[in-house]
Amino acid sequence: MTRTSKYIFSGISLLLVLTFSVRAQLPETQDTIRYGGVRVGVDLLPFVGYFLDPPMQGYELFLDAEFSDGWYLAAEGGRLRYHKTEPDYAYRMKGSYLKLGIDHNILNRTPQENESITWGLRIAAVDMTHEAEEITIHDGYWGDLNTSLPPDHLRPFWFEVTVGIKAEVLKNFFMGWNVRGHFLLIYPKGVMQPYIIPGYGNAEKKFPITFNYILAYRFPYKLKVKVKKKKKGTTTEEEER
Amino acid sequence: MKQVTDIYTKVKKNIRKSWKIWFPAVVTLLLLMAGACNPSKRCLEETDVFMHVRFVTPDEGKDRDTTLQDAQIYGVGREDSLLAYGSIHKIDLPLNAHYDSTAFVIVSDTLKDTLTCRYTRTTRLLSFECGFIAEFHDLQLQITHHFLDSVTVINPLVTNTDDENVKIYLFRD
Numbered sequence: 001m002t003r004t005s006k007y008i009f010s011g012i013s014l015l016l017v018l019t020f021s022v023r024a025q026l027p028e029t030q031d032t033i034r035y036g037g038v039r040v041g042v043d044l045l046p047f048v049g050y051f052l053d054p055p056m057q058g059y060e061l062f063l064d065a066e067f068s069d070g071w072y073l074a075a076e077g078g079r080l081r082y083h084k085t086e087p088d089y090a091y092r093m094k095g096s097y098l099k100l101g102i103d104h105n106i107l108n109r110t111p112q113e114n115e116s117i118t119w120g121l122r123i124a125a126v127d128m129t130h131e132a133e134e135i136t137i138h139d140g141y142w143g144d145l146n147t148s149l150p151p152d153h154l155r156p157f158w159f160e161v162t163v164g165i166k167a168e169v170l171k172n173f174f175m176g177w178n179v180r181g182h183f184l185l186i187y188p189k190g191v192m193q194p195y196i197i198p199g200y201g202n203a204e205k206k207f208p209i210t211f212n213y214i215l216a217y218r219f220p221y222k223l224k225v226k227v228k229k230k231k232k233g234t235t236t237e238e239e240e241r
Numbered sequence: 242m243k244q245v246t247d248i249y250t251k252v253k254k255n256i257r258k259s260w261k262i263w264f265p266a267v268v269t270l271l272l273l274m275a276g277a278c279n280p281s282k283r284c285l286e287e288t289d290v291f292m293h294v295r296f297v298t299p300d301e302g303k304d305r306d307t308t309l310q311d312a313q314i315y316g317v318g319r320e321d322s323l324l325a326y327g328s329i330h331k332i333d334l335p336l337n338a339h340y341d342s343t344a345f346v347i348v349s350d351t352l353k354d355t356l357t358c359r360y361t362r363t364t365r366l367l368s369f370e371c372g373f374i375a376e377f378h379d380l381q382l383q384i385t386h387h388f389l390d391s392v393t394v395i396n397p398l399v400t401n402t403d404d405e406n407v408k409i410y411l412f413r414d
Contacts, residue, residue: 055369082369084369086372088372088373089366089372089373091366091369132364132366132373135364135372135373137338137364137373137374137375139335139337139338139375140335141316141319141322141324141335142316142319142335142337142338142339142343143339145338145339145375147364149364192364192365192366193365193366194366195366195368195369
């Protein structure tokens with residue numbers, strides 16, 4: 001097991017231990033009903049990125065749905081393209097990616113509260129192509145090399161660990177951010193190694209960290225989570241749609 | 242473990258109580274970070290690629306650095322352009338990215354040897370700021386033996402690092 005794998009495993013283990021140990025201490029209070037929902041949102045950082053580096057153009061959409069008290073199915077999908085023409089090369093890259101996984105809210109909330117502090121796991125994949133033309137590699141001794149690299153089709157897979165927060169700033173409007181650590185599972189093999197993998201980040205890093213800044217709207221969804229009172233030393237939970 | 246979970250629960254309570262204060266603070270911090278992360282548009286990496294060579298003589302089981310006197314080094318086909326001359330104990334040689342092999346002539350006093358390098362060529366995007374570099378993999382070497390004894394490949398990947406690639410052994414006096 002590599003050092004990075006050990007860190008990831010330790011981190012996940014700690015999150016699970018904390019989650020279940022804190023939940024185990026919850027007082028068995030009165031019956032509660034909380035409404036879940038489907039949140040649809042957009043990551044604002046790609047738009048900020050466009051102003052910092054205009055050849056980088058992309059977007060990322062976000063969707064999650066609470067399926068049990070504090071547990072969410074989550075998905076992100078996006079596109080990224082990079083067209084850059086420099087005196088010594090012209091580079092084109094584009095790709096679409098999809099991430100699927102779960103989030104867990106570790107906050108104990110009242111039925112009226114919707115803020116969250118979450119950890120999550122994702123499995124992600126991208127379908128990308130890239131190519132380079134008009135490459136000039138300067139060589140003062142043997143002479144400059146002019147070459148090109150043909151279009152290359154790659155499908156890397158990776159695993160993500162996320163930590164983030166979301167707060168309901170207006171009724172059903174959420175703002176939040178999260179930090180993501182990426183761990184590449186299937187490294188792309190091709191004519192040209194990519195420099196950036198859409199949705200992943202710098203391909204040369206073993207564990208790149210990225211950020212999302214999310215603006216989301218919740219469509220109230222009739223998911224009711226009902227927690228019954230403790231009866232004869234047992235606790236039961238049931239979900240009604 | 243109970244102490245850890247108690248602290249954890251207290252922290253969560255405090256975060257919840259004051260989230261309307263810390264949430265905007267975090268947002269501001271994040272935006273400042275985004276501004277600070279504005280990538281430099283200058284290339285800050287090494288883009289020159291050389292095969293790093295050191296001349297040595299075996300001495301009681303160890304390699305002793307050795308200087309060639311009255312030396313000249315040039316590429317075959319570029320006799321008009323010396324890569325180095327004079328006293329030389331190490332040199333950075335440019336491999337030819339146009340072909341799968343490069344030969345160099347090494348002259349010391351009146352003796353002359355040829356070092357032939359064979360490799361696989363690739364082109365790598367170093368970064369958007371620095372552009373592309375040529376890399377040379379699976380380096381294999383041959384030498385003639387007028388004053389050079391043998392050659393050892395230390396690192397068969399020739400790229401934009403300072404890692405030593407080759408040791409050339411001279412005959413002991």
